[in-house]
Amino acid sequence: MLALNTNLQKLVSIAQKTEKTGIGLMSGTSLDGLDIALCRFKGSGLQTKFSLINFITIPYADAFKNEVQQVFAHKEASLEKVCLLNEYIGDFHGQLVLQALNGWGIKPAEVDFIASHGQTIYHAPKRRHKQPGYSNGTLQIGDGDHLAVKTGILTISDFRQKHIATGGEGAPLALYGDVLLGSKIGENRILLNIGGIANLTWLPADGNYAGIVCTDVGPGNTLIDAACRKHFNKAYDEDSKIAFSGNINEDLLAALLDHPFFSEQAPKTTGPELFSLAYVEAAQQRSNTLNISNEDLVCTLSAFTAKTITDFISKNFEADNIRIFTSGGGARNIYIIEHLKKALPLVAIKTTGDLGIDPDAKEAILFALLGNEALCGESMAIGNNPAVLMGKISFPL
Structure with a gap:
C-alpha cells in the first residue's frame, strides 16, 4: 500500500487531535475590517467544546475599501479586477493573520488551521436573479491557497459553495x-x-x-x-x-x-x-x-x-x-x-x-467552528438545510 504524501499525513494528524487551535476569519459586507478569532476546540458536532483565546478586528484602509467596492454587489464589474483581487485579498488576509499572531506572541506553527470566509462580492439567489437555467449563486474572493502559503497554516475556505451545490442558497451559514x-x-x-x-x-x-x-x-x-x-x-x-x-x-x-x-x-x-x-x-x-x-x-x-x-x-x-x-x-x-x-x-x-460568545467575534468564531467540523465532524441535517460538511482545503506547500 502506498503511503500518504506529507500534506495528507499532516491533515490526518490534525484531524485526529483531541484539541485543535484554529483561526476564524470574517470580512463582511460592511467592509469595516478583518475579524480574526483564535479559538480552541475539543470534539465536534454536539460534543464541541469551544473557547475564544484571542480576538481582533484589523480595520481596512480606505484605499482597500475603494478597491473592493469597485466590484462589490455590482451586476457588471471588471473581470480583471475580480481576478486580481481574488489573489490579492488572499495574500493580504494572510498578512493580517501574521500581524495578529505576532501581536499575541503566537507562532504560526502553534495554529492547526485557518477557516476563512473570504470577501463576498456578489450574492445571487435564484429568487432574485430569475435567470432560466441557472441555480443559486454566490461569490467570495480571497484565495485560500494564497492564505495558506502566506501564513504556512492549513487553510479551509470557500464554505458557501457546498451549501449551494446541495440545494441551499449559500447563506446564512x-x-x-x-x-x-x-x-x-x-x-x-x-x-x-x-x-x-x-x-x-x-x-x-x-x-x-x-x-x-x-x-x-x-x-x-x-x-x-x-x-x-x-x-x-x-x-x-x-x-x-x-x-x-x-x-x-x-x-x-x-x-x-x-x-x-x-x-x-x-x-x-x-x-x-x-x-x-x-x-x-x-x-x-x-x-x-x-x-x-x-x-x-x-x-x-x-x-x-x-x-x-x-x-x-x-x-x-x-x-x-x-x-x-x-x-x-x-x-x-x-x-x-x-x-x-x-x-x-x-x-x-x-x-x-x-x-459566552463575544458578539463582535461571533461570525469569525462560527467559521472557525465550521473549519473544525470540516476536519473531524460529520454532516448534520438541520431543518430543510442540506446535511453537508463545507470548505475546501489548501495546503501551505
Whole structure:
C-alpha cells in the first residue's frame, strides 16, 4: 500500500487531535475590517467544546475599501479586477493573520488551521436573479491557497459553495454554529446577528432539528451605513446620534417595506445587491420623500431595519419563553435595540456575550467552528438545510 504524501499525513494528524487551535476569519459586507478569532476546540458536532483565546478586528484602509467596492454587489464589474483581487485579498488576509499572531506572541506553527470566509462580492439567489437555467449563486474572493502559503497554516475556505451545490442558497451559514453553540433544551432562543444584513436562527425549546429556522430577514446596517457615508461622511451612526436627532418618515418607511422579499417564505437570503442606496432612492421617489432631511432619512432607515426584524419574529414565532441574543455591529445600535424592546415587550433581549460568545467575534468564531467540523465532524441535517460538511482545503506547500 502506498503511503500518504506529507500534506495528507499532516491533515490526518490534525484531524485526529483531541484539541485543535484554529483561526476564524470574517470580512463582511460592511467592509469595516478583518475579524480574526483564535479559538480552541475539543470534539465536534454536539460534543464541541469551544473557547475564544484571542480576538481582533484589523480595520481596512480606505484605499482597500475603494478597491473592493469597485466590484462589490455590482451586476457588471471588471473581470480583471475580480481576478486580481481574488489573489490579492488572499495574500493580504494572510498578512493580517501574521500581524495578529505576532501581536499575541503566537507562532504560526502553534495554529492547526485557518477557516476563512473570504470577501463576498456578489450574492445571487435564484429568487432574485430569475435567470432560466441557472441555480443559486454566490461569490467570495480571497484565495485560500494564497492564505495558506502566506501564513504556512492549513487553510479551509470557500464554505458557501457546498451549501449551494446541495440545494441551499449559500447563506446564512450561521445555522450550524448557532445550533452547536447556542441551543438549550427548555428555552426558545433566537440568535440574531445584525451585520450588513440581519439574519437570525430560531432554536426551539424542544430541541427538534426539524423546527429550526435560519434565514436572512432584511437589511441590518448596510443602508444606515451607506446613508451615513453619503450624507455625513461617517462610516456609521455612532451611538445612534443621527437617528435620535431625526424623525421617522412614515411614508418612506411604508415604501421601504413594500417589497416581495418581506413576504417570501423563509429560509431566504439577500444582500446589498438588493438593499442599496438605489433601493432607498426608488422608495423615496415612490413616496415623494426625496426632500426629507438627512437626519430623518437615517432615522427612518434605522426604523426600517428594526421593523423588518420585529415583523418577521412576530409573524413566525408564537411561543412563550423566548430569549433573543444579539451579535454584530447592530447589537450596539442603541436606536435599533430600543425599537426591538418596544415592539417585543415580552421577549428578553441580551447579547451573545451572555452565552459566552463575544458578539463582535461571533461570525469569525462560527467559521472557525465550521473549519473544525470540516476536519473531524460529520454532516448534520438541520431543518430543510442540506446535511453537508463545507470548505475546501489548501495546503501551505
